[in-house]
Amino acid sequence: xxxxxxxxxxxxxxxxxxxxxxxxxxxxxxxxxxxxxxxxxxxxxxxxxxxxxxxxxxxxxxxxxxxxxxxxxxxxxxxxxxxxxxxxxxxxxxxxxxxxxxxxxxxxxxxxxxxxxxxxxxxxxxxxxxxxxxxxxxxxxxxxxxxxxxxxxxxxxxxxxxxxxxxxxxxxxxxxxxxxxxxxxxxxxxxxxxxxxxxxxxxxxxxxxxxxxxxxxxxxxxxxxxxxxxxxxxxxxxxxxxxxxxxxxxxxxxxxxxxxxxxxxxxxxxxxxxxxxxxxxxxxxxxxxxxxxxxxxxxxxxxxxxxxxxxxxxxxxxxxxxxxxxxxxxxxxx
Numbered sequence: 254x255x256x257x258x259x260x261x262x263x264x265x266x267x268x269x270x271x272x273x274x275x276x277x278x279x280x281x282x283x284x285x286x287x288x289x290x291x292x293x294x295x296x297x298x299x300x301x302x303x304x305x306x307x308x309x310x311x312x313x314x315x316x317x318x319x320x321x322x323x324x325x326x327x328x329x330x331x332x333x334x335x336x337x338x339x340x341x342x343x344x345x346x347x348x349x350x351x352x353x354x355x356x357x358x359x360x361x362x363x364x365x366x367x368x369x370x371x372x373x374x375x376x377x378x379x380x381x382x383x384x385x386x387x388x389x390x391x392x393x394x395x396x397x398x399x400x401x402x403x404x405x406x407x408x409x410x411x412x413x414x415x416x417x418x419x420x421x422x423x424x425x426x427x428x429x430x431x432x433x434x435x436x437x438x439x440x441x442x443x444x445x446x447x448x449x450x451x452x453x454x455x456x457x458x459x460x461x462x463x464x465x466x467x468x469x470x471x472x473x474x475x476x477x478x479x480x481x482x483x484x485x486x487x488x489x490x491x492x493x494x495x496x497x498x499x500x501x502x503x504x505x506x507x508x509x510x511x512x513x514x515x516x517x518x519x520x521x522x523x524x525x526x527x528x529x530x531x532x533x534x535x536x537x538x539x540x541x542x543x544x545x546x547x548x549x550x551x552x553x554x555x556x557x558x559x560x561x562x563x564x565x566x567x568x569x570x571x572x573x574x575x576x577x578x579x580x581x582x583x584x585x586x587x
Contacts (some may be wrong), residue, residue, distance in 0.1 A: 258308040259294060259474055263540050264520035265302050266504065268422025269442055270429065271399070272302055274363045275313065280453035282368060283326060284317055291371075295448040296467055300422075300504050305474070315375045322378035330365040331384055334394045338360070341394060341402055348406035349413070353430050355402060360426075362395050373544030385544040391527060391553060400524040410434075417442075425457075443449060480568050484585040486566070487537065490548035493557030493582045496587065498574040499532045502526065516575055520566050522547040530554065535577040537565045537584055559584060 265272075272295055281288035291314060292307040337358050344351035369385040376382065387393060404418075410429065411418040416436050423442040428434050438459075440461055447458040447466050471480070497516040502508060511517055511529040517536040518525070523546055530536060530550055534557070536549045541560035551558030557579035559565075565584065569575065576585045 257292065259305040259312055259470075260308040261303060261474070262306050262311070263304045265304070265540075266300055266520065266523055267302055268419075269295075269297060269446055269448075270422050270424050270426060271363075271403075272297070272304075272448065273425055274360055275367050276448055276450055276455065277360065278364045278367045279401065279450055281364075282371070283364070284314070284368070284372070285531075289314060289317065290453060292451050294450070294470070296470070297442075297444060297446045297448075302473055314371065318372055318375040319377075321357060322376065322381050323372055324378070324381055324384070327369070327372070327381055327384040327388070330369070330388055333361065333365070334388065338394050338397070341397055345405065348402060349409040352406060355398075355406065356426055359398055359403075362398055364376055366395050368399070369544065374542045377432045382544055386549050386552075389544060389546060390549050391524070394526050400527075480564060482564075482568060484583060485562055485564055485568060486582050487559040487562035487584065488541075488543075489579045490541070490543070490545075490558040490560045491551035491556060492534070494576070494578050494580060495534045495557050496574060496576045499569045499571060499575055500533075501569065501571050502529065503566070516577060518565050518569050519547075521545065522550065526550075530556070535559075535579065537554070537562060537569070537575075537577065539563055539566050 279293055280290045282291060291310050294305045296303050307432050341358060344355055356556055360454055365388055373382060373385045379380045389395065393507065407418045407421045410421055410432065414434060420436065420439040420443060423439045424434055441459045443462045445459065447514060449456040476506055495514060497514050499518050500511045500515045502511065502519045505525050508529040511532050513532050514534040517529060517533040521538050521540040522530065522536065531554060536547055536551065536558050539562055540559045541547055545560055547560050557577050559577060559579050559582050562584065574587050576587050
């Protein structure tokens with residue numbers, strides 16, 4: 254681990270439960286026979302996580318992706334979705350009873366989600382990108398699982414165990430299935446956790462051990478980016494020009510602050526943001542590629558969108574007025 258060069262790939266608004274399911278994919282990416290391992294470190298603080306991956310492995314991953322189009326693999330994901338969708342819909346009537354079955358399907362969907370995410374970063378085959386956009390769009394089974402089934406399941410568990418639903422997002426998948434949950438441990442994880450995945454072996458740190466690790470880790474990867482800028486650039490995801498008031502959306506509770514025509518700014522959007530994205534005049538994200546959630550929704554809603562700015566949620570503050578030029582990818586504070 255000492256000799257690795259860690260590269261920041263994504264900032265997400267997500268609890269431990271979902272990211273752990275995603276983590277299970279990393280040692281077994283189905284992009285070559287026998288899988289492909291991508292070592293990574295996840296640091297989660299109060300619902301916001303940052304993922305870092307081994308840069309050398311990522312370069313190998315990028316090379317493999319560019320040499321293939323993965324149409325057959327992605328079509329397989331799509332075929333599985335067709336079979337699994339009616340199962341999930343039927344199970345929705347009794348999420349708690351069907352929890353174990355749901356987790357099996359949800360694990361497979363995360364293989365599709367994470368593999369699609371990385372292929373989407375480096376693949377330029379239009380047919381492949383269209384399939385990935387479907388698999389990550391609002392009509393996908395991943396969307397149904399995250400936005401419909403999982404909230405119902407966590408609500409039922411919350412009522413049964415008298416644990417706040419938001420806290421349940423910091424449970425591990427096996428704890429959700431077994432219903433063996435400790436409120437104090439969940440609170441500790443929500444504040445700070447570190448997931449270390451090296452050579453397929455997972456380590457979860459919380460409390461003092463997590464604090465010590467984060468301090469040592471962040472000292473090595475300090476970001477010297479100037480945040481006192483008046484304009485910055487990202488990648489246009491859907492064209493258009495619009496000005497409006499900035500609303501930072503960091504947690505789901507911030508969604509109600511977004512009014513008609515506001516500019517939604519976030520590290521990265523997710524399925525629970527849809528209602529606010531429909532109200533907003535445009536959206537800007539720190540992260541993302543052409544098949545990220547924000548880009549897909551921008552194309553569906555036909556709203557100006559700039560992704561991959563790296564710094565938007567750090568530079569922009571609530572109430573600022575900005576001009577979003579999604580033709581050029583420029584964001585200006587006015």
